[in-house]
Amino acid sequence: MYQSAKSLYQQCESQRFNFLDRGREAAKLTIPHLLPPEGFHPTSRLETPYQGIGARGVNNLSSKLLLALFPANAPFFRLTMDQSELNKMEEEMQEDAQGLRTELDRALAKIERSTTQSMEVEAYRVGLYECLRHLVVSGNALIYLPEQGGLRVFHLDRFVVKRDPMGNVTHIVVLETVAPTELPEEVRGEIKMESNEKTCDLYTAVVKQPDGKYKVWQEVKGVVLPESVGEYKEENLEWIPLRWSRIDGESYGRGFVEEYLGDLISLNGLSRAILEGSVAAAKLLFLVNPNGSTE
DSSP: OOOOHHHHHHHHHTTTHHHHHHHHHHHHHSOGGGSOOTTOOTTSOOOOOSOSHHHHHHHHHHHHHHHHHSOTTSOSSOOOOOHHHHHHHHHHTSTTHHHHHHHHHHHHHHHHHHHHHHHHHTTHHHHHHHHHHHHHHTSEEEEEOOTTSOOEEEOGGGEEEEEOTTSOEEEEEEEEEEOGGGSOHHHHTTSOOOTTOOOEEEEEEEEEOTTSOEEEEEEETTEEOGGGOEEEOGGGOSEEEEESSOOTTOSSOOOTGGGGHHHHHHHHHHHHHHHHHHHHHHHHHHHSOTTSSOO
16 A cells, blocks of 8 residues: 555665764764764763853754744734735725724734734743754754644654655654554554563654645554544645755755854863863872972
8 A cells, every 4th residue: 555654764764874973963062862872761871061062052042043933922923914805805895995904904913812822822832942952953853733732843863854856845754662552452453562572663654645745644563553544735734844954955954053063072172181181180289299309
């Protein structure tokens, strides 16, 4: 019926290696937990940078972007009527044209306020701030906006994306690790779990069809979840892959930190040398007798 979601993920994974490595290197010098090294586990220990300039810069820039794009207590967009349609409506209602324009502006402003209020109730700012930090550091992030509400952010090491030469998304595959108890009962009976397996990989595939619509489905160990199969128009797609900078011919973006990676590497090395030198000098001070003849 479809190409396996797992095979699609493995097929697109090779094009992500370079961007993922650069993103991990940028995260290592700024905020390591944003994109930890391969094989990282929540109980593992992350290496702390020898300077905090990178982390402060990422947090400061992300906060300013969040306030600029989504200002507090104010709509972040403006709804207006098409001028040609508005002129037609005013011609039909010549006597009360000004009243019509006022009523339309009032109705559109009400929609703006209700959308902003919904965004605050759903606590989108927390997820958007996380997304902005990933865009600054690694240059890529994937947003999932389900129709039921809420927002999820997927990191670069958890999804692959493929674009056509014009930059339009053709493939998205997301990899999640879930417990078998979270799967539907009918699917649990079909998959084969080893005795030592406590989790399984859940793949979500989004593939663009020839008619322009996107086919979406999920599968575990080659078994498709029936309730996950769906079809969406491009404007209604719940998966939004974002990138910091666009480069023609590349499916992924480049992060802002990558442009200053050389400075961060030098600063981190110098900070480490100063710290280790100060520690060595402090130890040497206590090893020498101040009253002795040794300098």
